[in-house]
Amino acid sequence: MRKYFGTDGIRGRANGIITPDLALRVGQAAGIMFQQRGEYRHRVVIGKDTRLSGYMIESALQAGFTSVGMDVLLLGPIPTPAVAMLTRSMRCDLGVMISASHNPYEDNGIKLFGPDGFKLSDEMELQIEALIDSDLTRRLADSATLGRAKRIESVQARYIEFAKRTLPRQIDLEGMRVVIDCANGAGYKVAPEALWELGAEVMSIGVEPNGFNINHDVGSTAPDALIHKVRELRADVGIALDGDADRVLIVDEKGHKVDGDQLMGVVARSWKEDGRLSQAGIVATIMSNLGLERYLNGLGLGLVRTAVGDRYVLEHMRANGYNLGGEQSGHIIMSDYTTTGDGLVAALQLLAVVKSLGKPVSEVCHCFEPLPQVLKNVRYKSGKPLQEASVIKAIESGRETLGNGGRLVIRPSGTEPVIRVMGEGDNADLVNRVVDDVVEAVTQAASKAAA
Incomplete structure (x- = not known):
């Protein structure tokens, strides 16, 4: 069990979960761990998005890192993939992004990248958690070895x-x-x-x-x-x-939306035709539409599914030699170029396909008809609703009803107290009924736990 880290770093309400004290301790803990790599001046880059709380968290992290002897390079507002790229290109030991991604401004988060530009493994995050809860005062640098901080102006270019x-x-x-x-x-x-x-x-x-x-x-x-x-x-x-x-x-x-599944389908087809796919398929999560899987199969390509979270997609890509993967939500990972999802790079790759084909985006990007897919969220305050017998029974019944022509995915969110219920299949009415039944069971179990 992890106390601080979720599926994408540490995230929560600013001055609620994400406090200056926590940010300070994260900086100290991560700095201590990564300074064990050798005897030299260790450096960390820190980027952020545009939330008001970014100033507070940036200052606290800076204090944490410098207090244990690590030099800090401040990047200012910059995309997460830029932090990952600059961690590598500036030869830093660690990269930090202050962001809660798509959450509202009241939230914020801390994402950590290793010297290779990849997000830290679960094991490394657990080591940092253990240090956060330890007595860090004994590990502070002496007066002569404190870190320095410098703002870097050229990062956007x-x-x-x-x-x-x-x-x-x-x-x-x-x-x-x-x-x-x-x-x-x-x-x-x-x-x-x-x-x-x-x-x-x-x-x-x-x-x-x-x-x-x-x-x-x-x-x-x-x-x-x-x-x-x-x-x-x-x-x-x-x-x-x-x-x-x-x-x-x-x-x-x-004016029609094109989600991450369609983008992966377009790029997979293009890269297959150009001989650029490193494996005969791509990596996606359990949330990607079954229509994408069927489309790829028609091209002679496979679809490997992982747990939700681009980090898990990337871990499978790295372990098995894939160079294309992502999530339906639009986290597209192209490991020939990046070490994490990159919205701008993914968009440019898509535009390159559109430009080379000379066709409208609507013709290029709607490459398969998605199966009816329904996603509903159930918020809960306490307990473990998914372990209730009534919920387990509803899930089993739903999967039996959908059979081989559909899927039912139920999972707790990694970033908020929400249980996500997703169903898909060829019959939209059947999918809606199954999802509603499971949502009702989860809602009742959550209400019972909160009473």
């Missing part, structure tokens, strides 16, 4: 150049009208600039962060504003990032 270089030199975006929605988040400067430098005509929304409006009615989790703008401007494509720009949602020229 470095990331833009990195993102552009993921495209072949002969590919540009000349003649393409693009609307980019940056969710008032970490990509609000770099994403529009990268698209413009590649020759696109760029219209931007969600690029006026004020500390409070990150993900508020904009971004990949609230695409209505982007859909409206694409239709209004008659753009060729719309791109929506989330708060830390590690996920992406596409809107075609007709």
Whole structure:
């Protein structure tokens, strides 16, 4: 059991779960662990999104790292994948991203990357947790070996150049009208600039962060504003990032949404035709639509499923030699270029396919018809509703009802007290009925536990 870390770092309400004291101790604990790598000046990069609480957490982390003798390089507002990339390119021992991704501004989080730019393993996070709860005062640096802090000014230009270089030199975006929605988040400067430098005509929304409006009615989790703008401007494509720009949602020229499953299908087909797939298939999670699996099978490709969380997708990719994977939510991992999900890079790869085919986004990106899929959330306060006999019985009955033509996935969220119930199958009415039955059983069990 992990006390602090969830599926994507430490996350929670700012000054609730994510306090300055916790951030200080995370910095000290992670700094102590990573300074065991050798006798030299150890360095950490710290990036953040645009939440008001980022200032507080950044300062506390900086104090934590410097107090144990680690030098700190401050990056300012920058996408999560940029932190991962810069951790490697700046030869740092550790990278930190302060973000709660697609959550509202009241929340924040701390994501850690190792020197290779990959998220830390469960084992390393457990070691950090043990240090957080230990007596850290005995491990502080003496006065002569305290760390220093420095703000780095060139990071946005470095990331833009990195993102552009993921495209072949002969590919540009000349003649393409693009609307980019940056969710008032970490990509609000770099994403529009990268698209413009590649020759696109760029219209931007969600690029006026004020500390409070990150993900508020904009971004990949609230695409209505982007859909409206694409239709209004008659753009060729719309791109929506989330708060830390590690996920992406596409809107075609007709205003229809294109999720991560469709994106993976498009890129998998293109890479297979170009001989770029390192394995005969891709890696996705248990939440990806069965329609994607059937589509890939028709191309002679397989779909390997993992637990929810891009870290688990990436772990399987690394262990088994896959170079393409991701989540339906838009975390797309292309390991030839990145070590984590990268919304901008994924969008550029898609636009490269669109440009090379010379077809509208609607024709390129709707490559399969998704099966009816229903996802409902049940919030609970206490207890373990999924262990109740009534819930277990409802789940078993639902799976039997759907049979081989559908799937039923029930899981607790890794970032909030919510149980997610997802069903899919060829018969929409049947799927809805099964999901409703399970939700009702979970709701009753949660209410009983809270009484």
